[in-house]
Amino acid sequence: MEFYKENIDTVVKELNSNVKDGLNESKIKQAKQKYGSNVLKAIHTISVFKIIIRQFISPLVLILIVASAVSFYLGQFRDGLILIIIVIVNAAIGFYEEWKSENILASLKSLVVEKCNVIRNGKVIEILVEDLVPGDMVKLSEGEGIPADIRLIASDNFSTNEFILTGESLPSNKDHLFTSDKTLAFSEIKNCIYMGTTVARGEATGIVYATGILTEIGKINATSQRIKTTNAPVQIEIADVAKKLTLITLLIAAVLFASRLLMKDSIAMALVFSVSVAAAMVPEGLPAQISMALSLAVARLAKRKAIVKKIASSQTLGSATVIASDKTGTITKNEMTITACYFNGETFSVDGLGYEPVGNITDEKNVVLKKASLGDLKIFFLSGFLSSTGRVSPPDKNHSSWYSIGDPTETSFSTLAMKAGFKPDEIEKTYPLIKAFAFDSFRKRATIIRSHKKKVISFVKGSIESVLEAASKIIINGKMTELTAAKKKEMLKMSAVYSEQALRVIAIGYKDLEHKKEYTIEEAEKDIVFAGFVTMYDPPHKEVKTALASVFKAHIKVFIITGDNEVTARAISKNIGLMNENDAFPVIVKGEDLQSMKDAELKKIFKNRAVIFSRVSPDDKFRLVDLLMKQGEIVAVTGDGVNDTLSLKRADIGIAMGKNGSKVAQEAANMILLDDNFSTIVVAIKEGRTIFRNLEKTIITNLGSNVAELTCVLTGFVGVFFGLPIPILALQILLIDIVGEMFPLIMLTFDPPEKSIMEKPPRNPKDKILTKDTMKGIAFSGIIMGVVAYGAFLYSYFHNQNMPHQYEKAITITFISVVFGQFANLLSRRTYGNALGKYLFSNRNLLLAILFSISCILLIVYVPLLNLYFHTSPLGIADWILPIGTGAICLLIFESKKRLNLISSNKESKKQPLN
Secondary structure (H helix, E strand, O other): OOHHHOOHHHHHHHOOOOOOOOEOHHHHHHHHHHHOOOOOOOOOOOOHHHHHHHOOOOHHHHHHHHHHHHHHHOOOHHHHHHHHHHHHHHHHHHHHHHHHHHHHHHOOOOOOOOEEEEEEOOEEEEEEHHHOOOOOEEEEEOOOEOOOEEEEEEEEEEEEEOHHHHOOOOOEEOOOOOOOOOOOOHHHOOOEEOOOOEEEEEEEEEEEEEOHHHOHHHHHHHHHHOOOOOOOHHHHHHHHHHHHHHHHHHHHHHHHHHHHHHOOOOHHHHHHHHHHHHHHHOOOOHHHHHHHHHHHHHHHHHHOOEEEOOOOHHHHHHHOOEEEEEOOOOOEOOOOEEEEEEEOOEEEEEOOOOOOOOOOEEOOOOOEOOHHHOOOHHHHHHHHHHOOOOEEEOOEOOEOOOEEEOOHHHHHHHHHHHHOOOOHHHHHHHOOEEEEEOOOOOOOEEEEEEEEOOEEEEEEEEEHHHHHHHEEEEEEOOEEEEOOHHHHHHHHHHHHHHHHOOOEEEEEEEEEEOOOOOOOHHHHOOOEEEEEEEEEEOOEOOOHHHHHHHHHHOOOEEEEEOOOOHHHHHHHHHHHOOOEHHHEOOEEEEHHHHHHOOHHHHHHHOOOOEEEEEOOOHHHHHHHHHHHHHOOOOEEEEEOOHHHHHHHHHOOEEEEEOOOOOHHHHHHOOEEEOOOOHHHHHHHHHHHHHHHHHHHHHHHHHHHHHHHHHHHHHHHHHHHOOOOOOOOOHHHHHHHHHHHHHHHHHHHOOOOOOHHHHOOOOOOOOOOOOOHHHHHHHHHHHHHHHHHHHHHHHHHHHHOOOOOOHHHHHHHHHHHHHHHHHHHHHHHHOOOOOOOOHHHHOOHHHHHHHHHHHHHHHHHHHOHHHHHHHOOOOOOOHHHHHHHHHHHHHHHHHHHHHHHHHHHHHHHHHHOOOO
16 A cells, blocks of 8 residues: 555554554554564674674685695694684684774764654554554654654644655655545655655654655665675675685796606605695785785774774775765765845844854844844844754764754754844743744745744744735835835845855744734735845865865866755855866756766766766665776775665775764765765775885785795705705794784784875776786895895805804794885885885884884894794804895885885886886
8 A cells, every 4th residue: 555645544444553542562563574674684794603604704814724734744843833813813803803993883872762652552652663664653753763653643733854764855745634546756645654754843643654664765775685795896806816826836836846756755754844834824814914904994984083893994995086975064064054134224244164053143234232222123033043943962872963853944944033132941941832833835934923922923034035925015224114125126136146156045034913812824924024035055174175175186076966956066066176177167967857867978078177966866876886896996885875875885895973863874985974075975985095005005015925935935946956954944934924024014004194195096906016017026126135145155065164053044044034025015115216215214113113023033133932933043243244234135126126226217206107
């Protein structure tokens, strides 16, 4: 049954209820069994078990597990134990960081139990919202949330905020007597209200006809669950790196195994050596380093009021090429603000933005008005306030700033009155409400009748055309005079000028009435006194203009998707600096034109860096997002309403609003902005780019060390044919990875962004970290480190001939030389500039980690028990010249190569994408 098409009696009968008494216990029990609880699907959480399992399914981790198993099988318990410890430590770090990220979101869930008033067994009682069933009679009043889908059976001056469902920012007026046999959109249905929306004004009673997953919100939520989400770019990149490293590692193992057999080793010994070295070639610390980098980003973003639901999503925004943003609440504050008042032939300016009642009211001579000197202007402020039902409330435990109760437009009059020095509570006590006539699209006015002392006064508010139509008088210079046609024309002309500036014009009037029991709209709105008008708008967040400039500088397109008309959209774009190249106005596409456009036409429009889509439906928004993604764009989408859910789910990264967003939108999104501010998106983009840059540095530096170790082993094989021993043991290679580089590389993820990071285009999602060029760079640095370390081994081995512990001392120097070479590689990779410049001290955690690694090396070198276990030998002071010199030589070579590359590329480097 389509309940909005049926009359009240038919609906009540269908739901087996009673208007007066509601449901009885028997019917409640039956409905509960049939429909279940009134809840949507719970916010998706990942079990602890799944998080644990995820730590062990990486190909790199599986190689370590297999290598450990082989070592145990062949009796190499020490090597096997070390590998298992590495796997467990990596898993523990990864689990902790991911679990911590999951719990950031869980901690934000509301602990407040939601309740509502219902009629059951003939009595009005309060019950939990989740206990509502179809057939329940629900009583609603201003400011309350609507707990289910409800057909109205009685209403008085009733309207609801359906923004999250329809995208319409203005309240929707409701009427329980409305019926229609036509198929209507949500915004056209006047006798039904929906779960997740709120009461803007008035009181009503209604009968529940749908709960939980059967509500309109529930249906949208269910549809969104069926949309397949894409992997984050960082997940794709890490999978690519893991795949390539796995293949390379297996190839190395096969080559080493064959080489040892050629050297007449037994199969068991050849297998032990090849597996041990291959396992050592795996960057054991990489999983932990990746987890740490992403987790740090999640924590940093949380401090900046951006909550990331999935740890890998923290990087996705850094790859974004298009931001498709709502206007209301993201670009603007979603707080209607009165900017000027017209009264008695004079315009008064109003300072202050938003709902907070702070700001001055000044006349045309720039004199600040005080309450004591308002004179006739007092009538104007009182009329505006008393014609409205919306109120502002100060910050509390659930709101960090002043907030609206009721219709945002009406709330603005409450703020204005407080700026003028009035106290709303005192005024309402002296002007009690008698009757209210709701706004409707025919009259375009709303009227409230109040009593004051022995008077009865009608206060009227609406569009300037409608109020002027109802008015016959005006106050000029303190005297009541006739409102002439010429004066009306003058007012309308002024209004048109303001409208072109995207300002809403609301007019105010009033009229003294006789004492009566009942009043009609006609008598309350006939021959009123025109008091004046106000201009208002939804102001942009103060940081938006700067944020947009940063986004454009970062070569990211911005598409504003709004329900506003073309005039408003154009004016807002000018205010916030949303311009195309050469300061040209953005392309504006109206919803009606968009629906008739073919994809080929839209693709041409997508080439602009700034586009506004006005009067756009949720289906249109989804189409735009889908088409952009099919073109290969990385799309970030903002949304706060249930109607945005499908687009949020489809996008590469969906961003929901935390203050004014619906729970369904927050569930569908990857990120939640606690301050609903566009500038926070820019912070997240910078963070995302920083994450990827740091991961890139970490992976490349890590692999450089592995190539250095492999170079040592391979040059050692050559040396074997000349009677020389192996320069480094498999166990020491593991030691390099664990002690020498794991902690410094983890701390490398703390690196701050370089200054130019927001001046480069987004990295191409098709580009990989391990490209031919990067692998050449890795090979170059690794071979340099390996060859120089082998040179240090040869010098020590021959220099200390016939001395005690000759071989142990030589391989100790090799081990330390590779570590110091890796330190040089790490420092050089950190920045495109001078490694020893100002950037050197920008990450103190890294420097402390290097000192910690050096401390561990000293213990391994000088503690006898560790000497025995790791085959190391104490070094004399002179011996340290070799590894320190090795590090210095490597740093000199790396910095020289970097300098030559910078000179050859000159300024082109700034134009290159992040990759």
